[in-house]
Amino acid sequence: MQLLLVEDDRPLARSLEKALRAQGFTLNHVETGAAALHVIDTEHPDLVILDLGLPDMDGLEVLKKLRKTQSELPVLLLTARDTVQDKVQGLNQGADDYLAKPFDMNELLARLRAMGRRISKTRSALLRYGRVSIDSNEQSVFLDDQPVEMARREYMLLKSLLENPGRVLTRAMLEARLYSWGEEVASNAIEVHIHHLRRKLGNDFIKTIRGVGYQVSAPAKGAETA
Numbered sequence: 001m002q003l004l005l006v007e008d009d010r011p012l013a014r015s016l017e018k019a020l021r022a023q024g025f026t027l028n029h030v031e032t033g034a035a036a037l038h039v040i041d042t043e044h045p046d047l048v049i050l051d052l053g054l055p056d057m058d059g060l061e062v063l064k065k066l067r068k069t070q071s072e073l074p075v076l077l078l079t080a081r082d083t084v085q086d087k088v089q090g091l092n093q094g095a096d097d098y099l100a101k102p103f104d105m106n107e108l109l110a111r112l113r114a115m116g117r118r119i120s121k122t123r124s125a126l127l128r129y130g131r132v133s134i135d136s137n138e139q140s141v142f143l144d145d146q147p148v149e150m151a152r153r154e155y156m157l158l159k160s161l162l163e164n165p166g167r168v169l170t171r172a173m174l175e176a177r178l179y180s181w182g183e184e185v186a187s188n189a190i191e192v193h194i195h196h197l198r199r200k201l202g203n204d205f206i207k208t209i210r211g212v213g214y215q216v217s218a219p220a221k222g223a224e225t226a
C-alpha cells in the first residue's frame with residue numbers, strides 16, 4: 001500500500017516515516033496542502049494521512065478539494081485540535097478516520113490496517129489473468145491455483161501490472177509504486193524483480209516493451225478478469 005503523509009511537523013513526519021516503512025508501507029511525505037493535491041493527482045497514492053494544521057491551507061480545505069476528483073481515496077486526519085466539532089466537521093467532509101495528536105504509533109498502525117482491509121474489500125479482492133491470479137486481501141499469488149511465494153516488491157510489481165492490463169508501465173512508474181522517495185533504488189531493481197517474476201510465473205506472462213517498459217496484455221475476449 002502506498003501512503004502519502006501530509007504533515008509540516010518534521011520531527012513527527014520523520015518518526016512516522018521510519019515506523020511506517022519498517023511496517024512495510026511505501027510512504028511519501030509532503031509538507032503543504034498544495035504539494036499534497038499535486039501528488040494525489042500525479043502519483044495516485046492508496047491512502048492519505050492528512051494533518052489539519054498546514055502552513056498554506058487548512059487540512060479540511062485540502063480534503064474538500066481532493067474529494068472533488070477522488071471520491072474513494074481513503075483519508076485519515078491527524079490533528080492537534082482534539083475537539084468533537086473538528087472531528088464531526090472532518091468526517092462530514094469525507095475523511096474516513098481521525099486521530100488526535102499526540103497518538104500512539106500502535107493506534108495509528110491499527111487504524112491504517114483497518115483502512116487497508118476496507119480498501120481491499122471495496123476493490124475486487126481477486127484479480128485473475130490467465131493462469132495467474134492474486135488475492136489482494138491475503139497478498140498472495142497463484143499460478144494454476146497453486147500458491148507462489150513472492151517477495152513484497154515482486155507482489156507489488158505484479159499487482160501494478162495486473163491492475164493495468166494492456167497498459168505499458170514504464171520503469172519510472174513502477175519505481176514510484178514500489179519505492180518511497182529518497183529510498184535508494186538500484187538502477188536495475190525493476191529488471192531484477194521482473195526476472196524473478198518470470199522465473200516464478202513463466203517467461204511469457206510479462207512482456208518487455210523495448211525502451212518503454214513492461215506490460216501484461218489485456219485479457220482476450222472471454223478470459224476471466226474477476
Ligand code: CA
Pocket residue numbers: 007008009051052053054
Ligand atoms: Ca501541522
